[in-house]
Amino acid sequence: MDKVAIFVDVQNVYYTVRQQFQRHFNYNTFWAQVTKDRELVGAYAYAIDKGDAKQQNFQQILRRIGFEVKLKNFIQRRDGSAKGDWDVGITLDMMEVAPTADVLVLVSGDGDFAMLLDRIRDRHDKIVEVYGVRALTAEALIDSAHRYYPIGGELLL
Numbered sequence: 001m002d003k004v005a006i007f008v009d010v011q012n013v014y015y016t017v018r019q020q021f022q023r024h025f026n027y028n029t030f031w032a033q034v035t036k037d038r039e040l041v042g043a044y045a046y047a048i049d050k051g052d053a054k055q056q057n058f059q060q061i062l063r064r065i066g067f068e069v070k071l072k073n074f075i076q077r078r079d080g081s082a083k084g085d086w087d088v089g090i091t092l093d094m095m096e097v098a099p100t101a102d103v104l105v106l107v108s109g110d111g112d113f114a115m116l117l118d119r120i121r122d123r124h125d126k127i128v129e130v131y132g133v134r135a136l137t138a139e140a141l142i143d144s145a146h147r148y149y150p151i152g153g154e155l156l157l
């Protein structure tokens with residue numbers, strides 16, 4: 001039985017699914033697919049904390065499914081722009097967990113992760129899978145994955 005670790009870029013999947021389908025990602029169906037016949041060694045959901053009740057309820061749902069929810073404060077800059085990504089945190093966690101898993105699953109379309117997946121494959125000889133919205137997933141990320149699964153169909157609510 002393969003050992004699997006899951007890493008979800010919550011903001012990326014939320015906005016790309018909403019933009020492409022005007023729907024939401026089905027975390028329960030995703031969880032069932034990814035963990036079927038696999039031993040879970042870790043599941044992490046990376047989100048931005050704006051402190052609102054709706055977001056906190058969603059985070060509780062993720063915890064009930066089985067995710068460890070990691071939060072980062074939303075930063076509003078003086079010029080009106082905002083910052084709140086987890087790229088470095090996801091990278092560090094994937095590198096740390098890689099030795100304990102056979103398969104690492106990333107849910108994101110962010111092409112910045114392509115180098116990370118290449119490094120995990122080369123240094124740790126692990127299988128990497130990516131789930132993302134096809135039209136909004138970087139080609140470099142798809143090319144870096146052993147398996148790419150486009151989000152659609154039953155992965156949508």
